[in-house]
Amino acid sequence: xxxxxxxxxxxxxxxxxxxxxxxxxxxxxxxxxxxxxxxxxxxxxxxxxxxxxxxxxxxxxxxxxxxxxxxxxxxxxxxxxxxxxxxxxxxxxxxxxxxxxxxxxxxxxxxxxxxxxxxxxxxxxxxxxxxxxxxxxxxxxxxxxxxxxxxxxxxxxxxxxxxxxxxxxxxxxxxxxxxxxxxxxxxxxxxxxxxxxxxxxxxxxxxxxxxxxxxxxxxxxxxxxxxxxxxxxxxxxxxxxxxxxxxxxxxxxxxxxxxxxxxxxxxxxxxxxxxxxxxxxxxxxxxxxxxxxxxxxxxxxxxxxxxxxxxxxxxxxxxxxxxxxxxxxxxxxxxxxxxxxxxxxxxxxxxxxxxxxxxxxxxxxxxxxxxxxxxxxxxxxxxxxxxxxxxxxxxxxxxx
Ligand SMILES: NC(=O)c1ccc[n+]([C@@H]2O[C@H](COP(=O)([O-])OP(=O)(O)OC[C@H]3O[C@@H](n4cnc5c(N)ncnc54)[C@H](O)[C@@H]3O)[C@@H](O)[C@H]2O)c1
Numbered sequence: 001x002x003x004x005x006x007x008x009x010x011x012x013x014x015x016x017x018x019x020x021x022x023x024x025x026x027x028x029x030x031x032x033x034x035x036x037x038x039x040x041x042x043x044x045x046x047x048x049x050x051x052x053x054x055x056x057x058x059x060x061x062x063x064x065x066x067x068x069x070x071x072x073x074x075x076x077x078x079x080x081x082x083x084x085x086x087x088x089x090x091x092x093x094x095x096x097x098x099x100x101x102x103x104x105x106x107x108x109x110x111x112x113x114x115x116x117x118x119x120x121x122x123x124x125x126x127x128x129x130x131x132x133x134x135x136x137x138x139x140x141x142x143x144x145x146x147x148x149x150x151x152x153x154x155x156x157x158x159x160x161x162x163x164x165x166x167x168x169x170x171x172x173x174x175x176x177x178x179x180x181x182x183x184x185x186x187x188x189x190x191x192x193x194x195x196x197x198x199x200x201x202x203x204x205x206x207x208x209x210x211x212x213x214x215x216x217x218x219x220x221x222x223x224x225x226x227x228x229x230x231x232x233x234x235x236x237x238x239x240x241x242x243x244x245x246x247x248x249x250x251x252x253x254x255x256x257x258x259x260x261x262x263x264x265x266x267x268x269x270x271x272x273x274x275x276x277x278x279x280x281x282x283x284x285x286x287x288x289x290x291x292x293x294x295x296x297x298x299x300x301x302x303x304x305x306x307x308x309x310x311x312x313x314x315x316x317x318x319x320x321x322x323x324x325x326x327x328x329x330x331x332x333x334x335x336x337x338x339x340x341x342x343x344x345x346x347x348x349x350x351x352x353x354x355x356x357x358x359x360x361x362x363x364x365x366x367x368x369x370x371x372x373x374x375x376x377x378x379x380x381x382x383x384x385x386x387x388x389x390x391x392x393x394x395x396x397x398x399x400x
Contacts, residue, residue: 003208003223003224003225003228004225005211005224005225006224006225006226006227006271007211007217007221007224007226007227007271008226008227008267008270008271009149009167009170009219009270009271010147010170010267010270011136011146011147011170011171011172011173011174012172012173013027013172013173013174014147014173014174014176014263014267015027015173015174015175015176016176016177016259016260016263017176017177017178018177018178018179018252018256019177019179020175020176020177021048021051021052021137021175021177021179021180022055023175024052024055024056024094024135024137024175025052025055025056025058025059025061026059027135027173027175028056028059028061028092028094028135029056029059029060029061030173031091031092031133031135031172032061032090032091032092032133033060033061033062033091034061034062034064034088034089034090034091034092035056035061035062035063035064035090035091035092035093035094036063036064036066036085036088036090036092036093036094036108037053037056037063037064037065037066037093037094037096038066038069038081038093038094038095038096038097038101038102038104038105038108039065039066039067039069039094039096039097039101040067040069040096040097040098040100040101040139041067041068041069042097042183043096043097043101043139043180044065044067046183048179048180049096052096052137053065063094064084064085064088064090066081066084066085068080068081068084069097069100069101069104070100071098071100071291072100072152072154072161072285072289072291072292073100073103073104073107073151073152073153073154074153074154074156075118075153075154075155075156075157077104078104078107078108078111078118078153079116079118081104081107081108082107082108082111082112082116085108085112086112090112090132091132091133092132092133092134092135093105093106093108093109093112093132093133093134093135094134094135094137095134095135095136095137095145095146095171096137096139097137097138097139097140098138098139098140098142098143098188098192099138099140099142099143099145099152099192099292101139102136102138102143102145102146102171103143103145103150103151103152103153104151105134105136105171106131106134106136106145106151106164106169106171107151107153107164108132109131109132109133109134110127110131110151110164110168110169112131112132113129113130113131113132114127114128114129114131118153118164119155119162121164121166122162122163122164123163123164123165123370124165124166124218124219124220124370125165125166125167125216125218125219126164126166127164127166127168127169129168130168131168131169133172133173134171134172135171135172135173135174135175136171136173136174136175137174137175137176137177137180138174138176138180138181138259138262139180139181139183139184140181140184140188140189140192140262141178141181141189141192141193141196141245141255141258141259141261141262141263142181142192142193142195142196142258142259142262142263142266143192143195143196143262143266143292144196144199144262144263144265144266144267144269144270145266146171146174146175146176146263146266147170147171147174147263147266147267147270148169148170148266148269148270149165149166149167149168149169149170149219149270150163150164150165150169150219150270151163151164151169152292154285154286158286159283159286159287159360159364160282160283160285160286160364160365160367160368161281161282161285161286161292162282165219165220165370166219167219170270174263176259176260176263177259178252178255178256178258178259178260179252179255181255181258181259182249182250182252182255183249184249185249186246186247186249186342186343187343188291189242189245189246189249189258189342190242190246190293190297190342190343190344191291191292191293191294191297191344192262192291192293193238193242193245193246193258193262193293193342194242194293194294194296194297194300194338194339194342194344195292195293195296195297196234196238196242196258196261196262196265196266197234197235197238197239197242197261197265197297197300197335197338198274198277198278198293198296198297198300199231199234199262199265199266199268199269199274200231200232200234200235200238200261200264200265200268200269201231201235201300201304201318201335202269202273202274202275202276202277202278202300202303202374203223203227203228203231203265203268203269203272203273203274204223204227204228204231204232204235204268204272204314204317204318205223205275205304205307205311205314205315205318205376206220206222206223206272206273206274206275206374206375206376207222207223207275207373207374207375207376208222208223208224209221209222218370219271219273219370220269220271220272220273220274220370220371220374221271221272221273222272222273222374223272223314224271224272226271227267227268227269227270227271227272228268228272230264230265230267230268231264231265231268231269231272232317232318232321233261233264233321234260234261234262234263234264234265234268235261235318235321235322236261236321236322236323237257237258237260237261237264238257238258238261238262238265239321239322239323239334239338240257240322240323241253241254241257241258241261242254242258242261242338242342243338243341243342245257245258246341246342246343273370273371273374274296274371274374275303275371275372275374275375275376276299276303276306276307276365276371276372276375276379276384276387277295277296277297277299277300277303278296278368278371279365279366279368279371279372279375279379280295280299280303280361280365280384280387280388281295281296281299282364282365282368282371283360283361283364283365284299284348284351284353284361287352287353287357287361288351288352288353290351293344294344294345294351295351297339297344298339298344298345298346298347298348298350298351298391299387299391300335300339301332301335301336301339301396302387302390302391302396302399303375303387304331304332304335305332305390305396305399305400306377306383306386306387306390306399307375307376307377308328308329308332308399308400310376310377311328311376312328315328315331315332316328316331318331318335319331319334322334322335332396336396346394347391347392347393347394348388348391348392349392349393349394353392355392358385358388358389358392359385361384361388362381362384362385362388363381365379365384366379366381366384372384386398386399387399
């Protein structure tokens with residue numbers, strides 16, 4: 001894409017604000033009378049969720065509550081959920097929780113309509129037709145999964161995490177209520193919040209490519225005019241408010257700004273795409289089993305340092321949006337400071353990666369072409385290895 005063209009893929013309704021959860025029953029009832037509810041096990045025991053269930057009942061919706069959500073979504077958990085859902089026979093799937101619960105809701109909806117195994121749909125544009133309607137309610141801020149065409153799974157047969165990316169996976173309705181994120185502990189707030197910042201920054205610094213309007217577009221089309229507006233506003237919100245939300249989880253204004261930033265970042269990367277931090281995180285996450293945002297957030301300052309020259313104007317705009325100044329290096333340094341302030345590990349060594357693993361990680365990340373190929377520089381082996389080496393030692397100076 002380019003600065004004069006644009007693509008967005010969005011739900012038919014996005015409802016955002018404190019108390020927005022009151023709209024869940026109406027949104028669900030629009031799609032039918034039987035709802036399979038995929039809920040994070042922690043959230044299942046909370047008062048707001050109990051109110052949602054009462055609301056569904058009052059709206060004449062029969063709900064089946066499924067709590068078997070495992071963080072980072074191991075593949076066998078998906079098949080188990082689909083088997084239970086098939087027995088219930090829902091009209092609609094409600095996802096309520098963090099990215100893992102929302103992604104599970106999307107994949108259950110996919111496999112209720114289309115035959116398995118799930119691996120048929122790995123990659124891009126492999127889902128033949130619509131899936132069961134999904135209503136998505138995030139409780140982290142976040143993955144943006146409530147608005148994205150993506151679901152990510154951990155497949156033990158693969159050396160890296162894998163994704164299903166298809167417009168059919170965009171939830172029909174996203175209901176984003178910042179109050180639902182208030183209970184998230186600092187580690188979850190930090191890991192999910194930095195992932196949102198990575199989404200915003202990577203979609204804003206993605207490669208620009210000429211669209212081939214006559215063909216099926218790739219899911220990640222690169223930097224474009226429509227996603228860039230959203231990405232930059234997401235940077236503005238998250239840059240100043242994420243450290244506050246981590247420091248004081250009861251600060252509802254900070255929670256609200258992070259939920260807003262995460263939502264916008266999801267809308268932005270749902271078409272603009274992410275790039276090298278995510279491509280590298282796929283093998284790193286599979287090796288270390290660290291939360292997704294820990295990997296992407298840790299990698300971001302190194303990735304941006306390596307791309308600084310290629311993305312100078314965009315990084316300068318990010319610097320301004322972060323409230324520093326319109327300067328690429330200042331932007332990268334501020335992002336590194338945010339990562340450190342919220343307690344994300346600084347180096348690959350800190351999360352248990354050994355130096356001899358770096359070449360294989362580089363090779364695997366290069367293979368995730370829809371992400372690696374979305375960067376502003378060609379993802380050569382040398383480029384990825386230099387980023388990994390810097391992230392291993394914690395020294396960005398070798399990349400400048
Ligand atoms: N679909 C997408 O577009 C997309 C984008 C990025 C990441 N992901 C995927 O999302 C997953 C990560 O999601 P996540 O970061 O939201 O974390 P998560 O859903 O894995 O949840 C992490 C932990 O936080 C807890 N939690 C969630 N909300 C809470 C709340 N309000 N209060 C207290 N505890 C709460 C959960 O119980 C869980 O223990 C990964 O599998 C990642 O690959 C998907």
